[in-house]
Amino acid sequence: MEQSSVIQTTGPGRSKQAKLTELHVNVWRTDMPLSGRPLEAPINIAQLLRAGVARAPDGLALVSTAARYSWRELDRASGNLAGNLLDLGLKPGDRVASLLPNCAALIIHYLACMKSGVVGVPLNYRYMAPEIDRALAVSQASVLIAHGGRERDLAGSRQVAELPHGLILHEAEAGCRPSLQDLIAKRPAQRELPVPKASDPAFIFFTSGSTGPAKGVTHSREGLGWMFATYAAALELTADDVMLPASSMSHIGGFGFSFGSLAVGARTIVAHSFDSQHLLELLRAQRPTILWIQPMMLFQLVRDASARREDFRSLRHCRSGSDKVPAELARAFADLTGMLISEGMGMTEVGVVTATPSSAMIKVGTIGQAAPGVQLSIRDEAGRELPAGAEGRLWISARGLATGYLGDPVATAAVMRGGWFDSGDIMKADEEGYLAFCGRKKQLIVHDGSNISPQEVEDALLQHEAVALAGVVGVPDLVHGENVHAYVALKPGAPVPTEQELIGFARARVGYKAPERVEFLTEMPLNAGKIDRAALKALAAKREATAPRQSFDASDASPVLAQGSTNAGDGPNSA
Template identity: 30%
Template sequence: MDVSKLPGFYAIAAADPDRLAVIDTDGTRTSYGDLLARVNQVSHGLRARGLRDGDVVAGVLPNGIDALVMIMATGQIGLYYVPINWHLTAAEVAYILADCDAKVVVAGPGYDVPGAETGTGGLAEGQPADAPADRATGAVMWYTSGTTGFPKGVQRPLPGTEPEALVPLYIWFFGEVVDLKAGDEVHLVTSPMYHSAPCAHAQFALHLGHTVVITPKFDPLNILELIERHRVTNAMMVPTMFHRMLQLPEDIRGKYDVSSLRQVIHTAAACPVAVKQQIMDWWGPVLYEYYGSTESTIAFSVKPHDWLARPGTVGRPAPSFEARILDESGAELPPGEPGMIYVKSGMGSFEYRKDPAKTAASMRGEWYAPGDIGYLDGDGYLFLCDRRTDLIVSGGVNIYPAEIEAALLEHPAVADVAVIGVPDEEWGHNVVALVQPGEDVTPGPELTAALLEHCGPRIARFKQPKVIEYRATLPRTPTGKLSRSKVRADYLAANTSSSE
């Protein structure tokens, strides 16, 4: 059935109930009709518990069909849904639940959350499978810490319309940005759906009539096997995943047929040019990239051939967005000169829940600052330098850790790397690289010499690490973001205590 004219999941499921909606982590298959029936039952169950427009529901759920059910159920009865990272401590989960005023909490089996429903079964039990009355669009409210402080909910006003009125706008936007269209496509979930991008892509895959294949966690061989088995056409990944797949031996990589891929979208962290080029040499020109944040959503985007013409760019402003690069005084900077990135969106405003001061501090009038440093070229393409908080100033010169990390990651002995600035009385900061060696690689003076020699032709001498140390692992989030703040704090604590 041609679903391209139908306005999203709820209409598609009603018109084509036998269409395959989800292949779950254990291989269980669920049709659009059966998924809609469970979604409707949960919507009725939430209403039966007294929830009304604008109320909040939270989920501590692993990747799986329940996570999708909660998004789609709250999304048609005007509720805010808060997905919570199941890796958080009990105290951290409790803080978010209290701050968001969740009236119902759903948790996966094995997650000890006081007062939570276990899965969606209890909410659905005994409820009708038809659509609820007075349907209204809900929203996902993401909790984000930014760079410091307690996490705050990023809350957008509810539109007050049925989902079918708003979904076409978002379908158009995704089509413009990453060429995703409605039809017989297959989307692969590779990351935890408690993060905004994986969740949004899974949700809109259903609005596009795609089949959603869900993995419990990222594993390079499993991902390649699923792409081949299910003829996956689109997926959302992060640069760390690319790096891990490129570390597979070439004969292993060559065993898998990835020719079905048409769009592999990546975000969450800067992708080293060499890594992205190697993936496109392997998979073809299928990598789409966008840059934004939980607050700004997709602010910049670039399609494969535009990136190949300008390696390293994260794109031009997405539809309805404007961008400016400003210095510390707020003056606009010319092309090629790095400064703070500011964006303005025509897609709607946001506020930090219960924190008007933080909302105001993040804005300059109508312009929002994601917290990154970058520059625009003469054609308006954005190139990122680094997070403002990670900037290293040595001898009065700005040094961007991401540039050094990208150079070191090109060396085959490096599995992962974090570059930080360490205080120095003479220079202000010294550049320190903490390297996670690849398997069967022996760290030591010989490797250090090889890495410094490798950096020679790639980055200027003043950017090269003054110190290289080795770590068994480096702290990354499940979506691949490097926690440089934790790396820096751990390094300084260890070196301060060892010198006392």
């Protein structure tokens, strides 16, 4: 069955865009597989700025509260950095890791990677030394570009000292090593940039799975170009748009929406932090047409006493992802802005999966339809496709799909088969192809939009001399999606640690993934000799049911929104 939908616009800024008031959209297939409209071609990532430079070379391309770049200036800065990285002795294919908060220099660095053929390896800015070491080792990084504010933390890293090309700092005290600012400003000796193959790796993103530490998701140059094309088409971006991605640009959502916008010549705003006052400042000063924001940040924004409907007047579309938008938040946003939130799904392995474009009808409670260039299939556990209305596992196919998990063919084979990717999410589709999230098969915890592996947190707790067994589960939370809850059984005769001691012990090893609560059990539930997480979740649910009903307080969101703690967004709804 195929069906077309009548476009219905929502929100005060919609009429600005090409009179999209009442038309017919491209057809979506609503039998299996569900198919988004086809894409014409991938973005050439080496020439990603071409449209903007050709259209308005002196127009504003990239803006933040600290920097402004025209298209010509952005092209020159990224070209300088591309050439200077190669002048340092790096070659196409070498891995260049980055540990930077959101800033214009991070965008310039990514563009330089695309131009020079070196492979970008974005690291979560909240990573602690053990996580940094593992990512550097797995990616076989040649150099690390890091913010000067993390220099003390990097002193505890074993891998940084062994990097072939060492450490490049940004916004650090003056020293002998090259600074990122110098490499951006200096004209390179090398003028001709190499032309890598389309199949060569372009970026490696780290994302947590249900077991073990984060895996390196590898995207090819051509695949990344298709992904950017999907990002642009999913929101019907044009050169007249202004994009505000209120998310870390080291995660796939903020990364993809930023470069999908730049690729079509749309101005992009860099949010240095995601507290409500900073976002309101950007909304008022820059007047974006598109806002991409995670639910936790939206909670704080709509509860800010200074927020007014006028602040959102320029928007034609607000997309949220990385976790489900609670009904309370959706109502509060609609009351404040007069707009509906468009929910969508994305994953580190593929980018945008579902979308409701600005010109289409938003169905509250759904995550939209298959994004352009994407095919979706809902299947039972035997792999048989299911009809509309039936719940099943979501499989994804797209030309922007990652090539696999770096150095882990077993993990790759477990989820990628015949060009299809097993999301691990349980979905159902209605007769118009709109999808609804029903649950998750994988034992992931999604906290503030970031995937957290229970096993990784358990392994950290088990390093404590008093802990014999550890089990970690996610507990539903209105603001944060899920909170990390740990259960431990202690070794007989060992000194008894406090809850806060164990939380601090875990935080020193896994940073933001550390549990919010630790409970002590005399006996750990086991199933076939393994930690029975299902029993632990039932125990947590029972205790939550007897606790007072949770209501939202804006202060609940504020501690994790400070600079240096802003990188969220690799969860199953991260784009």
